[in-house]
Amino acid sequence: MLVASTALLTLSAAFPAVAAEKPDDDKAKPPGKMSEIGGARLGQAGTQVNAGPGVPKLPKKLTGRSWIVADAENGDVLAAHNAHWPLPPASTLKMLFADTLLPRFPKTTEHRVAARDLDGMGEGSSVVGIKAGHTYSVHDLWLGVFLRSGNDAVHVLSAMNGTVADTVRDMQRHADELQARDTHVVSPDGYDEPGQVSSAYDLSLIARSGLQKKDFRDYCSTVSADFGGTEIRNTNRLLSGDTDVPVYQGIAGVKNGNTTHAGATFTGVAERGGRVLLVTVMNPQKAEHNEVYKETAKLFDWGFQAAGKVTPVGELVPPRTAAATTGAPSGSATAPAPAGRAVSEPVAAAAGGSRGMGTALGVAGGLLVLLAGGVFLVNRRWPLPDLMRRRPRS
Numbered sequence: 001m002l003v004a005s006t007a008l009l010t011l012s013a014a015f016p017a018v019a020a021e022k023p024d025d026d027k028a029k030p031p032g033k034m035s036e037i038g039g040a041r042l043g044q045a046g047t048q049v050n051a052g053p054g055v056p057k058l059p060k061k062l063t064g065r066s067w068i069v070a071d072a073e074n075g076d077v078l079a080a081h082n083a084h085w086p087l088p089p090a091s092t093l094k095m096l097f098a099d100t101l102l103p104r105f106p107k108t109t110e111h112r113v114a115a116r117d118l119d120g121m122g123e124g125s126s127v128v129g130i131k132a133g134h135t136y137s138v139h140d141l142w143l144g145v146f147l148r149s150g151n152d153a154v155h156v157l158s159a160m161n162g163t164v165a166d167t168v169r170d171m172q173r174h175a176d177e178l179q180a181r182d183t184h185v186v187s188p189d190g191y192d193e194p195g196q197v198s199s200a201y202d203l204s205l206i207a208r209s210g211l212q213k214k215d216f217r218d219y220c221s222t223v224s225a226d227f228g229g230t231e232i233r234n235t236n237r238l239l240s241g242d243t244d245v246p247v248y249q250g251i252a253g254v255k256n257g258n259t260t261h262a263g264a265t266f267t268g269v270a271e272r273g274g275r276v277l278l279v280t281v282m283n284p285q286k287a288e289h290n291e292v293y294k295e296t297a298k299l300f301d302w303g304f305q306a307a308g309k310v311t312p313v314g315e316l317v318p319p320r321t322a323a324a325t326t327g328a329p330s331g332s333a334t335a336p337a338p339a340g341r342a343v344s345e346p347v348a349a350a351a352g353g354s355r356g357m358g359t360a361l362g363v364a365g366g367l368l369v370l371l372a373g374g375v376f377l378v379n380r381r382w383p384l385p386d387l388m389r390r391r392p393r394s
Helices: 090-104 138-148 151-160 164-177 200-210 214-220 291-306 320-326
Strands: 002-004 064-071 076-081 110-112 135-137 222-227 230-233 251-259 263-272 275-284 357-360 375-379 391-393
Touching: 064 200, 064 291, 076 200, 076 291, 090 138, 090 151, 090 164, 090 200, 090 214, 090 251, 090 263, 110 138, 135 138, 138 151, 138 214, 138 222, 138 230, 151 164, 164 320, 200 251, 200 263, 200 275, 214 222, 214 251, 251 291, 263 291, 275 291
Parallel strands: 222 391
Antiparallel strands: 002 375, 064 076, 064 275, 110 135, 222 230, 251 263, 263 275, 357 375
């Protein structure tokens, strides 16, 4: 049913900085106490899955410090490992940037880039090649963000939004609205900054929200595009392929990242047989080329085999406003953790619901957050009616 909301949202208090573990610290362990948003099992360290008759075994040799497999539509978390461990997100944080800013500028809007628009980019940033004094459409800027993970495109769009600081505040408010409480935003592009963290759980929430927007789906599923007369290709290897990673069957986005501090991070969405899954993997410890994509593909394969057989260990919660309008508990699963045998499967150095969900038709923004049109479609599922399959060229 449609629920109209005209009340302004109360903004959350400033999120405290959280120390992130360095990827080269092989003794790093998840915090002793993690968030239990989505269910108590998701706050536990180690691998959480309900093994049972007919449930396939999880892939062996998974080395991601944190990962999660979830149904993108009904929100069921099929399995997870250190789901709420706050870790550096790298450019997967650009999903939150896009989910926050995409609705603000028509794609045909053009912007002449000033030199100051590019100020403050971190040394060694990934760029798409934006030049001061040149004019770019918003459409092209978003292609630069999604395909080349261009920090220069992020900074130009942030300048259009006011300032980088304004954009960081807007992103944090939107993360709070999505109940992505492990997420602390310091830079809009995901560049390594002290205290900038997210989690596999939060990145999946953010991706799920972004995928409600057609433009988001279009951009994150595009393999290649023309940018100023030069072809650019998507750096998501499950989408574009590589010598040691084939294109994943049914892949439709979402976003990858890689920095010195974060290691490799990735959130992907794929569909098979009418079922849509989200997988997020953060910082695999195996030092092999494209390892984050290889482990993601293994978890997708497991998820498609296990869906409908495995009892979920938690859920992806709805945004705060959707929870408030439906009466669903905010920040926790709406039912006790499902019964079943918890399996702890240590990997590398570190060991170790309910269906309520809403389609967000509005977007948080400004100093006070007001749902665009004040409308949420509240339903058992959060459908993706026209999920884009791999789009060869834009």
